[in-house]
Amino acid sequence: MRNGESQEAAISRDRAYMELTESQLIELAKADPEAFGELYLRNADRIYNYIYYRIGNAADAEDLTAHTFHQALGNIGRYVDQGIPFAAWLYRIAHNLVANHHRARSRWKLTSLEDLELAGKAADGPERSAETHEKQRALWSAIRRQPEERQRLLVLKFADRLSNDEIGRLMGRTESSIKSLYFRTLKSLRADLEAREWQ
Numbered sequence: 531m532r533n534g535e536s537q538e539a540a541i542s543r544d545r546a547y548m549e550l551t552e553s554q555l556i557e558l559a560k561a562d563p564e565a566f567g568e569l570y571l572r573n574a575d576r577i578y579n580y581i582y583y584r585i586g587n588a589a590d591a592e593d594l595t596a597h598t599f600h601q602a603l604g605n606i607g608r609y610v611d612q613g614i615p616f617a618a619w620l621y622r623i624a625h626n627l628v629a630n631h632h633r634a635r636s637r638w639k640l641t642s643l644e645d646l647e648l649a650g651k652a653a654d655g656p657e658r659s660a661e662t663h664e665k666q667r668a669l670w671s672a673i674r675r676q677p678e679e680r681q682r683l684l685v686l687k688f689a690d691r692l693s694n695d696e697i698g699r700l701m702g703r704t705e706s707s708i709k710s711l712y713f714r715t716l717k718s719l720r721a722d723l724e725a726r727e728w729q
Contacts, residue, residue, distance in 0.1 A: 553611050560607050570599050573617050577624050579689040584628045584681070594631060598624045618700045625682070672722040680715040687712065 547555060547568035558565040577598055582591035601623050602609075609619060673684060679701070686697045698708040 552616050556606070556609060556611060556616060559603075560609070563603065566603050566606060569602075569616060573620055574599070576617060576690050577620050580621060580682075580685050581624050581628055583685045583689045585631060590631065594624065594627045597627055601627075614702060615699050618702065621682070621700060625678075668723060668726065669719075672719050672726075675722060676715060676718060680711065680718070683708070683711055683715060 547558075547565055550558065550565075550568070552569075552572075555565055555568055559569055574595065578591055578595045581594045581598070582588060585591060585594070598620060602620055609616075673681060676684070682701070683697060686692045686700065692700070694708045694712070695705045697703075698705045701708065703711070
């Protein structure tokens, strides 16, 4: 809240931000950093999910999400609306920060991602649990061996649960090219797993 601003005025201002289109909000945020807060609210969860699924550590993902939005706020004045979602610009910033993070650590972190439940239900016994864990580990390893663009597609599809059309707009592709890329990615994952005798 600004100095001397009543709570009612702050709520009214926040509601006004919520009613703006993304393009209007971006233009306002260039002159009013408080308007950037609405852009943050609209995009923070998806950027966090993207980063988390790339690095597998919640604390680091929170830090990198904060850095992503800090960089975006610092550079919002130079942002040019080209008709693609604002989130695409945020994903590019996040991607660069994740790449720097991995270079600094010089290896991928596997632990947290391997512990994710992909099966959707608990295993029946220790043997089944071990088998499920090994399959998850093999799948995450296969995903990491995919090119960057395919990894991003999988995160957007399964972590953010976006449609092919939404993914296409974020990645600067058509919906049909996303469908094609998705098909090729699944085929490549299957071949990778079969080559390592996981079927």
